[in-house]
Structures are given as structure tokens and as C-alpha cells.
Amino acid sequence: MSQSFDVISSQLKKRHRRSARLKWISMSALGLAGLFLVLFFADMLGKGLPAFQQTYVQVELEYTEEASRMGRAAMDPEVARLVSRTFERLIPRMIRDNPDLLGTSETRWVLAKSEVDQYLKGHANKLRGNEPELVDELVEAGRVDLRFNTTFFSRGDSKMAESAGILAAAVGTVMTLLVTLAIAFPIGVMTAVYLEEFAPDNRLTQLIEININNLAAIPSILFGLLGLAIFINFFGVPRSSPLVGGMTLALMTLPVIIIATRTALRSVPDSIRHAAFGVGCSRWQVVRDHVLPLAMPGIMTGSIIGLAQAMGETAPLIIVGMVAFIPDVSPSFTQAATVLPAQIFTWAGEPERAFVEKTAGGILVLLAILIFLNASAVLLRKKFERRW
Amino acid sequence: MNRTIKSRAFKTTIVAAAVMGVVGVAQARDQIRIVGSSTVYPFASYVTEEFGAVTDYPTPVIESTGSGGGIRLFCNGVGEGTPDISNASRRIKSSELERCEENGVTDVTEVKIGSDGIVFAQSSSNEALDLSLEQLFLAVAAKVPQDGELVDNPYEKWSDIDASLPDRKISIYGPPSTSGTRDAFEELVMEAASGEMEEYGEDGYTDIRADGAYIDAGENDNLIVQRLSEDTEAFGIFGYSFLVENPDALIAASIDGVEAEPEAISAGDYPIARSLFFYVKNQHAEDVPPLYDYVEMFVTEEMIGEDGYLTDIGLIPLPEEERDATRQKVQERTGLQASDLN
Numbered sequence: 001m002s003q004s005f006d007v008i009s010s011q012l013k014k015r016h017r018r019s020a021r022l023k024w025i026s027m028s029a030l031g032l033a034g035l036f037l038v039l040f041f042a043d044m045l046g047k048g049l050p051a052f053q054q055t056y057v058q059v060e061l062e063y064t065e066e067a068s069r070m071g072r073a074a075m076d077p078e079v080a081r082l083v084s085r086t087f088e089r090l091i092p093r094m095i096r097d098n099p100d101l102l103g104t105s106e107t108r109w110v111l112a113k114s115e116v117d118q119y120l121k122g123h124a125n126k127l128r129g130n131e132p133e134l135v136d137e138l139v140e141a142g143r144v145d146l147r148f149n150t151t152f153f154s155r156g157d158s159k160m161a162e163s164a165g166i167l168a169a170a171v172g173t174v175m176t177l178l179v180t181l182a183i184a185f186p187i188g189v190m191t192a193v194y195l196e197e198f199a200p201d202n203r204l205t206q207l208i209e210i211n212i213n214n215l216a217a218i219p220s221i222l223f224g225l226l227g228l229a230i231f232i233n234f235f236g237v238p239r240s241s242p243l244v245g246g247m248t249l250a251l252m253t254l255p256v257i258i259i260a261t262r263t264a265l266r267s268v269p270d271s272i273r274h275a276a277f278g279v280g281c282s283r284w285q286v287v288r289d290h291v292l293p294l295a296m297p298g299i300m301t302g303s304i305i306g307l308a309q310a311m312g313e314t315a316p317l318i319i320v321g322m323v324a325f326i327p328d329v330s331p332s333f334t335q336a337a338t339v340l341p342a343q344i345f346t347w348a349g350e351p352e353r354a355f356v357e358k359t360a361g362g363i364l365v366l367l368a369i370l371i372f373l374n375a376s377a378v379l380l381r382k383k384f385e386r387r388w
Numbered sequence: 389m390n391r392t393i394k395s396r397a398f399k400t401t402i403v404a405a406a407v408m409g410v411v412g413v414a415q416a417r418d419q420i421r422i423v424g425s426s427t428v429y430p431f432a433s434y435v436t437e438e439f440g441a442v443t444d445y446p447t448p449v450i451e452s453t454g455s456g457g458g459i460r461l462f463c464n465g466v467g468e469g470t471p472d473i474s475n476a477s478r479r480i481k482s483s484e485l486e487r488c489e490e491n492g493v494t495d496v497t498e499v500k501i502g503s504d505g506i507v508f509a510q511s512s513s514n515e516a517l518d519l520s521l522e523q524l525f526l527a528v529a530a531k532v533p534q535d536g537e538l539v540d541n542p543y544e545k546w547s548d549i550d551a552s553l554p555d556r557k558i559s560i561y562g563p564p565s566t567s568g569t570r571d572a573f574e575e576l577v578m579e580a581a582s583g584e585m586e587e588y589g590e591d592g593y594t595d596i597r598a599d600g601a602y603i604d605a606g607e608n609d610n611l612i613v614q615r616l617s618e619d620t621e622a623f624g625i626f627g628y629s630f631l632v633e634n635p636d637a638l639i640a641a642s643i644d645g646v647e648a649e650p651e652a653i654s655a656g657d658y659p660i661a662r663s664l665f666f667y668v669k670n671q672h673a674e675d676v677p678p679l680y681d682y683v684e685m686f687v688t689e690e691m692i693g694e695d696g697y698l699t700d701i702g703l704i705p706l707p708e709e710e711r712d713a714t715r716q717k718v719q720e721r722t723g724l725q726a727s728d729l730n
Contacts, residue, residue, distance in 0.1 A: 085697070089442055124636055159434040159701070236469065239421075240449060324451040325433040327440060336419065336449040349608050351430065351633040352701065 013228070030233040044360050051361025054149035054162060054240040057082050061091070062105040066175020068095040079222035081131065082144070084111040086163040111151065114146065114354035120146055124353055152361060157343060158328040161354030165345070166362055170327045172242055172322070172337030175330065180253055180310055185303055187250075188257030195258075196265040197287050216255035218249065223252045224316030232320060240321035248320055249310040256309065260302020264295035297384035304377040308370055314341045340366045341372060389639070405409040417468055417676050419447035424458025424475030424566055426665050427627055429502055431698045432475050435686045438697075445678040450475075455568045459667070463488035465683055466671045472679055477504065477568045479700045482729045495670040498724045499683065500714050501692050503704040505628040505653040506573055506660040507640040511620040515554070524643065526580035527558050528602050530595035533587035541597045561612045562603040562625035563598075569609075576660045578674050613638065628653065629702025653704045670721055675702055680730070681720075687715050 059075050061067075067074035071091030075083060087110045087176065095101050116135055118125040127135070138144040156168030199205045227248030233235040237244040268291050276286040292299075317323055321340040330337035340344075347359040389412050422432060425688035440447025442700065446624065450495040453461065455476040455696060462474035463484060480488075480498070510517070526549050531538040563570040579592035596602050605612045609626040616624045618635050624638075628648060631640055640648040652658040666686075673679050691698050692714075694705050706714065 159437050321451050328447045351630045
């Protein structure tokens, strides 16, 4: 207190300058992070939005005898060059399944091949000869049109970009996550309840605790190797199935759920437990009727974040065979399926240019789901959280 | 209270047992399982999709595991859990076939479907370039001969190798060592060129330089293509199908005066070309009914012929008599013998 007023005020100025500097540095860090995010989103939206539109072409179909052997024959040969092979190859089957069609004709909007689509979107394409003029003419006549891409949401993977969709991968993701949730949630919560409410604090439980924290930090690919060795090679779970994928991801999600649950349980004040014990509740009743319900929002939040993390995972699934070409929607938990990030990974490696927008489109869908999951985790916490 | 805990625990056990139980149920399989080369993958997946669409069988599952990884899985044995077909961007090795036989996989048919060229390409903003196999080797080898001795590769510019080449920094994006394309590049370029030079001795030399001139660009060939359009000085090494897809952005160097054209690759004139195969486990033909329907669809003229669908996406067709030989083999389900591999 012996310092003169001048000294103090000069120090004060310096200290204020420092805090202003700190503020600016942290603000620019935030700004930089924001900039990266905006650039990433802008890039993805720019590349991915066209994927939600697809070119269709109007054709007259004549179901002749010849068309029942070779689909192409049902169409005007000029226009047939613009039609996707995914439609053309189905014509013989349509006639076989419904013989009444034979001899009739109809006008229909069908998928155009991806080259036409890329041409209309102004991307590089491989249209040959007079095809560009032909497309222009048909656009003029209103017979070629860009429409909302329902195929993208109603079909599985395809080698032909125009009919490639995310349905099979989306269903696979849901099935895989159901398995993950069914395994990781009960085991994780029960483990946490035991460790937090019942276990004595000794060397063994400390060891277990350290190991759980360790597990949460292990690179995910190791869980894939574990899944291959134990689930596939030892237990004989079918390769590529949502079952084996879900079990592998459950291993990965378990530590996240255990840690989140323990934190949630710990945040329930002891006074609640003491009061319950005071009126004669058993430990089981205390946990079931008082501690768990109060901790539930925290547990749910942790589990949703754990699942969201598992959902974006590809590395362990490569090892158990889920990164594969699987166009059909998996009919059961034991049959081959793929997941969204794996689908994006597969598309990113395709040579055809048209897959660039599919890849970005897939990323947009995945991001939307992740934002939805994380937002619901935040909302749950906001709505049910109780402060003591 | 004790009973409640017990019944809960009991229920959990039942659920766990049910999950495991699903696993134990074996099922007759009508879904073909395919593993193997990432080079053959785009062609095979095209055929599987077609197969799934026009027949009543489910679409076969294809995993892209690389040629070596695929053959390893394929040769693990006979039975439901093992793949029915393995794709390969090279021929099966006799050591691999031996392992197959040891594990009971004794009846394998080899199906040759076409060829693939490996291109050495650059951004199309550059002048066309012709390289000899030797010049290409000197640009990527770790050690090169100088005055009769092997020294660390000193070449920094193409013009250092030969004054007729452009005055450009040597910078090459290529596949990593896990890739089949890299294997083929090492065999067809490195071994072939070093075999001509006595400094390297008998065995050939396949070490690629690690001083920054050769850049490992990962398994995704699209990344190499993208980088080439930004880094116009650089070259890239990748499969022919990526060249076909980007005719506006890339031009390939001709090797020993031969352009990377389908005819030259098919005829074997283009020096960096290889054949593509798949291997069928005949012992599965009965348990997996659609197996040979798929194989037969694959070898039709509609698929692998001159104007086939697969040529549209970059497969280089075999000459006609070889295609007929392939179909003959499929018809007779000829078994592969160790003596065929030499």
C-alpha cells in the first residue's frame, strides 16, 4: 500500500492492456474455428446440394415381344441413349412379372443417365456426338427435367450414380445402432451403478476405473480388430452384419456411457440418498426410485453423444466387413448391411465424377442427423436438468 | 428384495442368450460373398448390381480387401463363412494356391476378365510427354547407378535425367505400399527396368525414393486426380479408369512411345499393364446356387466384350480369342493346377 498512485495507475493500464489482448486472441481463435466451419459447410453445401436434384426424361414405352428380351427395344433409340440403364434393364422383368403389359404402351418419366444429369447441372460430362444437342432439344420440349431426387432417399447404393441412394446405408445405421444401444446401454448403466453405488473403494475398483478411462481413449480401429477376433472368428457371428457391427461399436460406446452415467450419478446429492435411507429404503430402492430417475437426463445425454460418436465411425467397421458394396436393404440383423459413413467412404473412392455430389450429399445427410442427435441431447439436458 | 435382483439378472441373461442364439443359427446361403482387389471392385460391383436387379437372388456382397487380403480370406477354407469368389488384380501365387489346398480349397476356377493399364499422368495444362521405362524408373528409384555404383537418387528435375525432358521438378503422387497398383508398378516398372541394368544384380530393385519426390497419396485415386489439377508440375500414378473419367483434366505420358490406349493395353504393347482375374470356389457351387449364374453373367459379351458395359467404366477388354477361352473355362469349370502358374 506504500506504492504511489502513479505506479498503481500505470500498472493498471498494463493489466487492462493484457486483458484486452487476451480477449482479442481468444476471440480470433473462435473466429478462426468459425471460419473453418463456415468454409467446410459452404464447400459441402455447394457440392452436395445438386445431389438432391436429379434429371428425369420422358419416354414412350412400347412393351413389345422384343422389349421383353432387351429392355432398350421398348424405347425410341434416340431417347434410349439418354435413359439410365437401371431402368432399362428392369423392363424385361416388368413384362415377365406382369404379362398383361405385353402389347400395350405408355408415357413415363424415367431416370436419365448421370451424364445427362451432369450436363444439365453444368458439370464435366461424357456426352458423345450429338447427345448434348439432343438433350437441349428435349429440355426445350419439356421432356427432360431436373426434379427433386427421391431416388437418393429410396434406393441403396448403385454403380450408376443416377440411381445411387442412401436408404440401405441409413437402414443399416439404424439397425447397427439399435444393437449398440441394446448392448451398451444396459451394461454401461449397470456397471456405473455398481461402481458408484455398491462397490467398495479398493485397489480392484480403482484398477477397473483406470481401465475404463483408458478404454475411452483407445483408437477405434482396435475395437474392430477385437470384434473380428472374438465375435466373427470365435463366436461365428456373420461378417458384415449389423449384429457384428453393433456389437463392435457397443464395445466402443461402453466406456463413454459408463463415464457419463457415473458423472450423472455423482451429481445426485448425497442428501437424497440419506433421506431415502432415513425412511428405511433398501439400497436397491434408493437406486431405483431416487438416484436413477434423478440421474436419467445426464445418462441419456451421455448415451446419445456416445451413439452419435459411434454413428460416425468407419474404421472398426472396415475390419468387420461392413464397408462393402451392399445395394440391398438388409432384411435381418444377420445379413450384410452397410452404414452411412461407410457409404460416403465408398462413394469418395468412385472414379465417376457424378459421385462427387453424391458423396457431399451423403455428408450433408449425416451432418443433419448428427446435429439432430446432439441438439436433442442438449435439449434433454436443458429440460430435465436439476440444479441443487 | 433379493428375488427382484435375481429375476432381473435372470432376464438380462436371457436377453444376452437370445442375442447369442441368433448368431448360432446357420442358414443356407443364396447371397454370394466376394472379396478382393480394389481394382476389380468397380467392375465386379457393376455386375453384382446387374445380377441383383435382373434375377431373383439377392445382390452379392463385395468387400474391397485388396488382392492379397482377398486371397487370404478365400483360402481360409471351405464352408459358409468363407467367401465364394476372390477378385485379384494379379495372378494367384503358387504359395497362395498351396495354402488354399492345405485348407481344403482344392477346386478353384480361374477367370480372366480383362486388363488394366497403370497410367503416368499429369494435368492437361502441360505438354504431352514421352518417357522410356528406364527414365521413369530413374525418377522414382531410391538408389540409381552412377559410374558403376549405386548412389542415393540425385535427380531433382526431369532434365537431370535426360536433357530432352522438361525442366520441371520431379514430383510424383503415387499409391502407398499396401496398394495392388503399387505392387504392379513395382513389378512392371521397377523390376523390369532394373533387370536391364547390371548394377542391380539378378533380383531386380523395387525401392521407391523417400526424399519427397515420390509422395504417398493414399489409397484413394480420386485424391491424386484432384491434386494433379492443382499441382500442375506433378505427375500421378493410378489406374486407367480414372484417366477415362477425367479426359478434360488429365493427359497420360506415353511410355516407350506407346500411348495408354485401350488397344495398346489389351494387346500388351503398353508396358505397364496387367490382367484382372477372379477365382471361383467350385466346392461352393452346390451350397450357393447362384454362384455360377453370376460367373456366367460376368463373362458374357454384354459385360466384358468390346462394347460391353464394363468397358464403359474403364475395363480394357481381352482379345476375342481370350474371351472365348475364358467362357470355355467357365463352361467346364476347369480347376486351376499348380503347374498352370509358372
